[in-house]
Amino acid sequence: MPDLLTEAQSHFPYTQALRRDFHAHPELGFNEIRTGGIVTKELESLGMEVTKGIGKTGIVGLLEGGKPGATLLLRFDMDALPILEETSAEYASQNSGVMHACGHDGHTAIGLTVAKILNAHKSEIAGNIKFCFQPSEEGANGEEIGGAEMMIKDGVLENPKVNMTLSMHLWNEKPLGWVHVAKGPVMAGAEEFKIKIIGRGGHGAIPEAAIDPIVCAAQIVSAAQTIVSRNIAPTETAVVSFTVIHSGTAFNVIPQELTMQGTIRTFEPKVRETVIRRFEEIVDGIASAMGCLAEVDVKRLTPALINSAEITAKVQEAAHLVLPHANHDQSPYMTMGAEDMAFMQEKVDGCYFFIGSNNKEKHLDYGHHHPKFDFDEQALVNGVALMSAAAMNILK
Ligand SMILES: [Zn+2]
Numbered sequence: 001m002p003d004l005l006t007e008a009q010s011h012f013p014y015t016q017a018l019r020r021d022f023h024a025h026p027e028l029g030f031n032e033i034r035t036g037g038i039v040t041k042e043l044e045s046l047g048m049e050v051t052k053g054i055g056k057t058g059i060v061g062l063l064e065g066g067k068p069g070a071t072l073l074l075r076f077d078m079d080a081l082p083i084l085e086e087t088s089a090e091y092a093s094q095n096s097g098v099m100h101a102c103g104h105d106g107h108t109a110i111g112l113t114v115a116k117i118l119n120a121h122k123s124e125i126a127g128n129i130k131f132c133f134q135p136s137e138e139g140a141n142g143e144e145i146g147g148a149e150m151m152i153k154d155g156v157l158e159n160p161k162v163n164m165t166l167s168m169h170l171w172n173e174k175p176l177g178w179v180h181v182a183k184g185p186v187m188a189g190a191e192e193f194k195i196k197i198i199g200r201g202g203h204g205a206i207p208e209a210a211i212d213p214i215v216c217a218a219q220i221v222s223a224a225q226t227i228v229s230r231n232i233a234p235t236e237t238a239v240v241s242f243t244v245i246h247s248g249t250a251f252n253v254i255p256q257e258l259t260m261q262g263t264i265r266t267f268e269p270k271v272r273e274t275v276i277r278r279f280e281e282i283v284d285g286i287a288s289a290m291g292c293l294a295e296v297d298v299k300r301l302t303p304a305l306i307n308s309a310e311i312t313a314k315v316q317e318a319a320h321l322v323l324p325h326a327n328h329d330q331s332p333y334m335t336m337g338a339e340d341m342a343f344m345q346e347k348v349d350g351c352y353f354f355i356g357s358n359n360k361e362k363h364l365d366y367g368h369h370h371p372k373f374d375f376d377e378q379a380l381v382n383g384v385a386l387m388s389a390a391a392m393n394i395l396k
Pocket residue numbers: 101102138368369
């Protein structure tokens with residue numbers, strides 16, 4: 001394998017300039033027009049075949065290797081967040097109220113640098129590489145579905161058919177030099193639930209003539225706590241959180257109805273199904289026992305992000321080769337956060353890895369989505385080196 005760490009280091013000025021430019025000009029999900037324009041121009045300058053408009057503002061570049069083989073998709077997300085930036089960086093957002101507070105500016109810059117490096121090595125590559133620049137990872141932003149699902153709908157996994165995927169996140173929860181590549185579930189599946197409890201309104205002093213949706217909701221909130229404690233094995237993980245309850249207008253009136261919202265998070269598909277089934281049973285059963293009518297809507301937002309053992313082993317091998325001095329972590333690192341790359345990895349085997357990016361001495365250690373979020377740009381080099389090495393190790 002070529003010395004890809006040295007190559008990544010020599011391309012650092014290019015990566016950094018792109019990252020700072022994207023950072024200064026952030027765009028929200030499905031509005032990545034300027035960003036996508038730069039991505040297109042850079043990929044075309046390498047002689048790549050570029051397709052625009054895959055998933056609205058998504059861009060796909062196809063690199064054909066010198067030898068026949070499988071098709072590997074590398075995915076980089078491009079969208080920013082509706083946050084007013086509070087860093088005093090010289091490259092701070094010039095688009096007030098919009099900010100790259102998750103590091104996707106870095107991901108896009110890494111993707112373009114990896115394209116440049118792998119293009120120079122294409123004769124050594126057995127297969128095709130699809131460079132997938134995805135819009136709207138942070139949510140659907142007014143559309144029915146988010147960026148990954150939208151790209152799948154528009155055929156990103158076909159023609160040529162994608163056999164494997166790689167993707168990554170700069171990770172400010174961990175320091176520069178930490179690299180996490182682990183098999184199995186790494187990010188949680190997320191659902192959003194909405195419940196409406198319909199009772200019968202009445203006077204607060206005459207409860208026997210009313211059906212109280214508030215008492216019913218209180219039983220549901222308590223009983224739902226038993227899903228994690230009684231229905232899920234202690235070695236498994238799940239979260240059920242009620243985050244919104246609305247009802248009532250006056251101190252002496254039993255309201256007619258009540259609405260609640262919240263979220264469910266799980267890693268294992270079997271646990272996910274159990275939690276959703278028990279949740280619906282508890283809401284329906286308690287409501288009916290209390291004489292209320294319940295409407296439950298569990299909207300499945302994102303499945304868990306699960307890494308293939310086989311592909312992960314190849315990425316781990318590449319990580320040790322290309323980043324010998326890194327702090328390699330292969331432990332099951334699970335974050336309850338969700339990631340829409342899970343939709344692609346649900347259909348095609350893949351590996352999603354994390355590159356540590358904080359630097360406490362430089363005060364670059366605010367968490368993702370914080371208005372002061374920023375990372376140590378040396379992490380870009382690690383991301384470029386590992387993504388390039390992993391792709392070459394898989395398609396060798
Ligand atoms: Zn984010």
